[in-house]
Amino acid sequence: MAADYEAFKRKLKGTIGLDLNYYKQQQMQRRINQWLQRVGAASYDEYIKVLQRDAEERERFTGYLTINTSQFYRDVTVFREIEDKVLPDLVQRFRRLRVWSAGCSTGPEIYTIAMLLEELTPGTRHTLLGTDFDVGALEQAEEAVYSENLLNSLPAKYKKRYFTHEGRMWRLSDTIRDRVRFKRQNLLEDPFETNFHLILCRNVFIYFTQEAQVRLTKKFSDSLVSGGYFIVGNAENLLEPEMADLKRVSYCIYQRV
Numbered sequence: 113m114a115a116d117y118e119a120f121k122r123k124l125k126g127t128i129g130l131d132l133n134y135y136k137q138q139q140m141q142r143r144i145n146q147w148l149q150r151v152g153a154a155s156y157d158e159y160i161k162v163l164q165r166d167a168e169e170r171e172r173f174t175g176y177l178t179i180n181t182s183q184f185y186r187d188v189t190v191f192r193e194i195e196d197k198v199l200p201d202l203v204q205r206f207r208r209l210r211v212w213s214a215g216c217s218t219g220p221e222i223y224t225i226a227m228l229l230e231e232l233t234p235g236t237r238h239t240l241l242g243t244d245f246d247v248g249a250l251e252q253a254e255e256a257v258y259s260e261n262l263l264n265s266l267p268a269k270y271k272k273r274y275f276t277h278e279g280r281m282w283r284l285s286d287t288i289r290d291r292v293r294f295k296r297q298n299l300l301e302d303p304f305e306t307n308f309h310l311i312l313c314r315n316v317f318i319y320f321t322q323e324a325q326v327r328l329t330k331k332f333s334d335s336l337v338s339g340g341y342f343i344v345g346n347a348e349n350l351l352e353p354e355m356a357d358l359k360r361v362s363y364c365i366y367q368r369v
């Protein structure tokens with residue numbers, strides 16, 4: 113079984129482009145086994161053959177593997193800190209910002225930043241980037257139509273100002289939608305853009321091995337300007353932040369020294 117899984121991982125990298133060696137093994141293997149049961153595949157080998165010939169199944173499987181849970185203004189305490197301290201500090205020092213949501217899923221995180229910046233600096237053209245591995249999530253991000261539960265933590269004034277009701281869904285205003293550029297990127301393999309004032313990589317590190325986390329922390333830090341911020345998820349503590357020239361300023365918010 114262990115040898116079969118190793119072979120599956122190798123073939124999967126060639127098929128969907130994701131190297132599972134950088135993901136926490138137990139958690140990932142458990143999820144994959146559950147999926148195989150769900151789709152009725154008898155073995156890893158049988159399922160890899162399905163993936164190799166069926167593009168739609170590849171997309172479904174990638175969507176399942178990558179876990180797209182997200183929300184606007186997710187983790188209210190952290191977003192209050194971003195709204196009240198991080199963004200005001202950055203616009204005061206740099207005026208026009210470059211912000212990146214790495215592992216942006218369907219877009220709520222980077223769109224929340226776009227709304228907060230519109231409040232703070234109306235009409236200013238900041239550069240806002242969202243990247244993710246999952247093409248399906250990026251398509252939804254570009255469409256910017258969301259179900260109610262993704263807006264539960266968003267303060268009512270923003271919901272009122274930037275969304276319109278469409279059936280059972282909520283459509284984000286074009287003003288905010290058009291501020292953000294989305295791009296497919298594998299954080300574990302692809303080069304990073306640079307000169308960001310703020311990078312959010314939230315609820316992504318939890319899936320990665322410690323070795324991958326340390327390597328990526330350094331790469332993220334190298335993509336920040338001096339004095340820029342790096343924000344991870346609430347449950348994620350950076351390992352060895354000082355080795356990457358980052359100091360913790362509050363909660364899960366770090367600043368490049």
Ligand SMILES: C[S@@+](CC[C@H](N)C(=O)[O-])C[C@H]1O[C@@H](n2cnc3c(N)ncnc32)[C@H](O)[C@@H]1O
Pocket residue numbers: 178179180181182183186214215216217218221243244245246249297298299300313314315316345
């Ligand atoms: C749980 S979501 C987090 C979404 C958002 N950052 C938030 O906190 O609300 C994790 C995202 O990381 C993405 N992801 C996982 N591995 C990735 C990789 N190697 N490269 C880029 N994105 C990845 C997934 O596709 C998924 O959309």
